Amino acid sequence: MKHFLFLFTIILLSACNTKKTEAIVAVSKGENTVTLTDAQIKNGGVVLGKMEQKEISNILKVNGKIDVPPQNMISISVPLGGYLKTTKLLPGMHVSKGDVIAVMEDQQYIQLQQDYLTANVRISFLENEYLRQKELNQSQASSDKVYQQAEADYRSQRVLITSLGEKLKLAGINTNKINENNISRSVDIHSPINGFVSKVNVNIGKYVSPTEVLFELINPTDIHLALKVFEKNLDKLYIGQKLTAYTNNNPDKKYSCEILLIGKDLSMEGNTDVHCHFEVYDKTLVPGTYMNAEIEVKNNKALTLPSDAVVRFEGKQYVYKANSNNQFDMLEVTAGESENGFTEIIFRSTEDMSKADFVTKGAYSLLMMMKNKAE
Secondary structure, rough: HHHHHHHHHHHHHHHHHHHHHHHHOOOOOOOOEEOOOOOHHOOOOOOEEEEEEEEEEEEEEEEEEEOOOOOEEEEEOOOOOOOEEOOOOOOOEOOOOOEEEEEEEEEEHHHHHHHHHHHHHHHHOOOOOOHHHHHHHHHOOOOOHHHHHHHHHHHHHHHHHHHHHHHHHHOOOHHHHEEEOOOEEEEEEEOOEEEEEEEEEOOOEEEOOOOOOOEEOOOOOHHHEEEEEEEHHHHOOOOEEEEEEEEEEOOOOOOOEEEEOOOOOOOOOOOOEEEEEEOOOOOOOOOOHHHHHHHEEEEEEEEEEEHHEEEEOOEEEEEEOOOOOOOOEEEEEEEEEEEEEEEEEOOOOOOOOOOOEEEEOOHHHHHHHHHHHHH
16 A cells, blocks of 8 residues: 555656646747747647738828808898897807898988988989970970980989989898888898807997998808818828717717818918818807817738737737747737738838748737746
């Protein structure tokens, strides 16, 4: 029985020594090189492959702000001036086309209507006098001078009426609604668009000259995103290109956009405006809001490896290059953009790596073996 226990102990110690020997086969040939056995390569799921040339999409990140085209920004002024009698507008308020947004009054409106009505009364007399002188002139009962004067007076009065009528229309007064019993001292200002108020520059009782802007209205149905893009990136963009935009306050909410126009002149900072159209209009987007945008652009063909080939350790990125005799070198690289499971690989050295074999699967297994042994 004692001999049997002694023999069992010897066998057990031999087995332990054998396992220990197999475990330390993963020897470190320097800090960034490791050698494995065939069994360890198989157990670690290590697969080798070569680099592939692929077109990898790059994400161009830019920023800008929501803008409104000039045709959608309306400045409301009064061509003849006057005093602001009433208004209920506040910044941000919605207005519909045709709504009365303000009432102006001034004595010049009264005078203008008076002149127009007086001119219309006088036109009848001048027309009759012109026709009478024409008839007399044809029968040579009147001189040419008298006839010509009557014609000139009549035509001048017609010009005066037309001119006064256009001034009334400019002031917003309907000439068909005024007569000697209906002369108004006030004028209604109507909204020319559906939109909202962006600025209110006046208060009730203030006199406004023809050059002053009372209100600014915005039609938001065609708001767009104006992005600042530097010169070096302009060749990557084209009309109709898709992009995604988001605000700083809500980065998870994405807005799909399409490039509508690319500027042709550069600013002092070396950038230009790229105008983009929102595919779906969101009423919560306010002109002037700053936004970020991500544009997917295509690079030239780049050398890539499967994304599983890249390992990250202590803030750096590495790949494993396979050598002979099951040796693997851990090379520090810069990982570029990734797409469809492949990542662009940029090496620190100028050595040609296009024909080398790399670990495409099981890279983290090698990292764990190497670092566990180092410890």
